[in-house]
Amino acid sequence: GAGVSQSPSNKVTEKGKDVELRCDPISGHTALYWYRQSLGQGLEFLIYFQGNSAPDKSGLPSDRFSAERTGGSVSTLTIQRTQQEDSAVYLCASSVDRVPHQPQHFGDGTRLSIL
Amino acid sequence: KNQVEQSPQSLIILEGKNCTLQCNYTVSPFSNLRWYKQDTGRGPVSLTIMTFSENTKSNGRYTATLDADTKQSSLHITASQLSDSASYICVVSAPSGSARQLTFGSGTQLTVLP
Secondary structure (H helix, E strand, C coil): CCCCCCCCEEEEEECCCCEEEECCCCCCCCEEEEEEECCCCCEEEEEEEEEECCECCCCCCCEEEEEEEHHCCCEEECCCCCCHHHHHEEEEEECCCCCCCCCEEHHHHHHHHEE | CCCEECCCCCCEEECCCEEEEEEEEECCCCEEEEEECCCCCCCCCCEEEECCCCCCCEEECCCEECCCCCCEEEEEECCHHHCCCCCEEEEEECCCCCHHHHHCCCEEEEEEEC
């Protein structure tokens, strides 16, 4: 499709397990972002990839969180040893170029539930 | 600390009525302000982007206004439809170019009733 694709759409896992969330951005978009959205809260920035530059990881909440982007396209967000407070919707977005001038195109997110 | 405050938190209106959502921000310096619509279970979709030199921008029945002096923006929805039921998110960008310089509001949850 033409939009940002995220998988899985829903993920339920037990506390302590590792999870991988996938984002397939719009073709040709050099910028890719991961956000976390908790109920009633604004989007929380996690990590940003721009072309071949080193990613901006300043929003990752702990060293249990990591992300990579292979070949400048698909990105994977990995959460190790999940905790209940990790439960949230994880949104991925891409844009033609870096902020602040370009609109972001969001995927529909992965709803992560930690039991 | 950069902040974006939206009001009201939630709003219920009848189909066909107009409504206005508010966004106040403290982001400085300022580059642009965006309004997004987020349907339940979906990702946000961009409605408008305004730079500091723009006072108003329309997208169909949605009209956004910006007063950069008072650091206020509003989103006006005309002749509301059931499909307008969603969360509306105000996002303010600083000019640094860093992704971290996007500050998101918590959104206004709009419900349009028949």
